[in-house]
Amino acid sequence: xxxxxxxxxxxxxxxxxxxxxxxxxxxxxxxxxxxxxxxxxxxxxxxxxxxxxxxxxxxxxxxxxxxxxxxxxxxxxxxxxxxxxxxxxxxxxxxxxxxxxxxxxxxxxxxxxxxxxxxxxxxxxxxxxxxxxxxxxxxxxxxxxxxxxxxxxxxxxxxxxxxxxxxxxxxxxxxxxxxxxxxxxxxxxxxxxxxxxxxxxxxxxxxxxxxxxxxxxxxxxxxxxxxxxxxxxxxxxxxxxxxxxxxxxxxxxxxxxxxxxxxxxxxxxxxxxxxxxxxxxxxxxxxxxxxxxxxxxxxxxxxxxxxxxxxxxxxxxxxxxxxxxxxxxxxxxxxxxxxxxxxxxxxxxxxxxxxxxxxxxxxxxxxxxxxxxxxxxxxxxxxxxxxxxxxxxxx
Numbered sequence: 469x470x471x472x473x474x475x476x477x478x479x480x481x482x483x484x485x486x487x488x489x490x491x492x493x494x495x496x497x498x499x500x501x502x503x504x505x506x507x508x509x510x511x512x513x514x515x516x517x518x519x520x521x522x523x524x525x526x527x528x529x530x531x532x533x534x535x536x537x538x539x540x541x542x543x544x545x546x547x548x549x550x551x552x553x554x555x556x557x558x559x560x561x562x563x564x565x566x567x568x569x570x571x572x573x574x575x576x577x578x579x580x581x582x583x584x585x586x587x588x589x590x591x592x593x594x595x596x597x598x599x600x601x602x603x604x605x606x607x608x609x610x611x612x613x614x615x616x617x618x619x620x621x622x623x624x625x626x627x628x629x630x631x632x633x634x635x636x637x638x639x640x641x642x643x644x645x646x647x648x649x650x651x652x653x654x655x656x657x658x659x660x661x662x663x664x665x666x667x668x669x670x671x672x673x674x675x676x677x678x679x680x681x682x683x684x685x686x687x688x689x690x691x692x693x694x695x696x697x698x699x700x701x702x703x704x705x706x707x708x709x710x711x712x713x714x715x716x717x718x719x720x721x722x723x724x725x726x727x728x729x730x731x732x733x734x735x736x737x738x739x740x741x742x743x744x745x746x747x748x749x750x751x752x753x754x755x756x757x758x759x760x761x762x763x764x765x766x767x768x769x770x771x772x773x774x775x776x777x778x779x780x781x782x783x784x785x786x787x788x789x790x791x792x793x794x795x796x797x798x799x800x801x802x803x804x805x806x807x808x809x810x811x812x813x814x815x816x817x818x819x820x821x822x823x824x825x826x827x828x829x830x831x832x833x834x835x836x837x838x839x840x841x842x843x844x845x846x847x848x849x850x851x852x853x854x855x856x857x858x859x860x861x862x863x
Contacts (some may be wrong), residue, residue: 469739472739472844473846474735475735478748480782482748482757483782485783486783488502488635496634497618497623498618498619498678499634500615500618500637500786501612501614501615501617502614503614504614505610505611505631507606507611508630515565516563517542517597517598518573521573521579522586523558523570523572524551524554524572524573525551525554525569525570526595529594533554535586538581539551539558541560543564545564546564550567551568557586558570566598573597574597578592637785639679640706640783641704641706642682642706643682643683643684644682645685645686645709646667646686646763647688647711648689650663651663651664651686667712667768670836671772689721691724694721694725695721698729705756708756710758711763726758730753731758732749732751734748736748740805740806740807741807742764742766743761743767743770743771743808745767748760759771769863773842774861792858792860793843794856795822795853796821796822796823798851798852798854799824799852800852802847803847806845808844810839810842811823811860812840822841841861842863845858
């Protein structure tokens with residue numbers, strides 16, 4: 469049995485790279501960008517008005533003029549016009565191209581319009597309310613770097629530079645497997661000795677947040693059935709997530725089957741609670757990584773967020789967000805293992821606090837809906853005191 473820190477380090481040493489693919493712009497939301505994105509022209513591409521008002525040449529103000537004859541009205545989308553005289557002005561709308569021979573926009577609230585003329589009510593500043601061409605970015609400037617998550621903001625930038633198709637990092641093919649004769653489908657009425665499948669569906673939901681839609685597979689506690697199916701799954705997937713079958717029971721065949729299929733065990737059993745029986749390995753010929761979690765719901769859920777999520781971020785070139793919370797009460801962990809304690813978090817006076825949740829152990833599925841994450845308490849003799857900062861894994 470190894471420590472949590474050793475197990476985590478070994479998992480992170482086995483990150484993968486699944487190349488890149490090109491997807492339609494709207495299909496890239498949530499994906500990881502795999503190419504630099506450059507400005508294809510200056511931004512903005514012209515001097516644009518940032519207010520509704522009138523466009524003038526400031527030299528007329530310097531000569532004492534306050535009333536201007538209106539030459540016309542300009543809206544966004546019109547080609548650039550030219551002012552014929554410094555004694556004149558254009559009415560101009562937000563987003564419109566600032567006309568030639570003008571350099572200043574005065575908003576309507578500071579102007580009186582009457583009989584085809586505009587009279588300013590106060591002296592403006594030269595160049596005000598004009599968004600200058602190229603002031604945001606010049607042609608060729610890098611607007612987005614690779615290895616960033618594409619959100620709504622990035623979609624807007626990609627659209628602006630004409631990227632109808634985007635190069636993104638390829639997502640892994642994942643199979644989520646449950647084992648056990650006691651499991652039945654959600655739609656069934658379980659007998660007294662049975663329970664409905666839940667772990668694989670929780671993992672499915674967690675993976676879908678990463679835009680991964682996994683294959684779902686359930687295997688009975690039959691060694692031959694397990695071996696035949698996992699042999700296929702290893703060939704067809706980049707990652708396998710298993711729930712159950714890794715403890716020391718007589719029907720826990722996963723470690724033995726993995727060995728028979730050439731899956732190299734990296735470690736089995738970690739000094740942690742929950743999730744001590746966690747098994748991790750790789751099939752080098754297939755380049756498949758195997759996370760085999762204990763079957764208890766809290767163990768599966770915790771190990772996914774503590775190990776798989778940071779590993780996946782590492783594979784995608786993303787920094788995994790490290791967070792700490794303030795304990796709102798003392799907690800002891802004098803056991804020779806790392807404890808992951810479910811907590812409810814709350815903000816107070818600009819700090820994030822964590823309050824431990826009382827649960828019924830690793831089989832207490834209902835407790836998961838009450839928690840916001842797991843705090844990490846490494847073993848030590850003295851108490852973790854109220855007010856102390858500790859790491860937290862969000863769920």
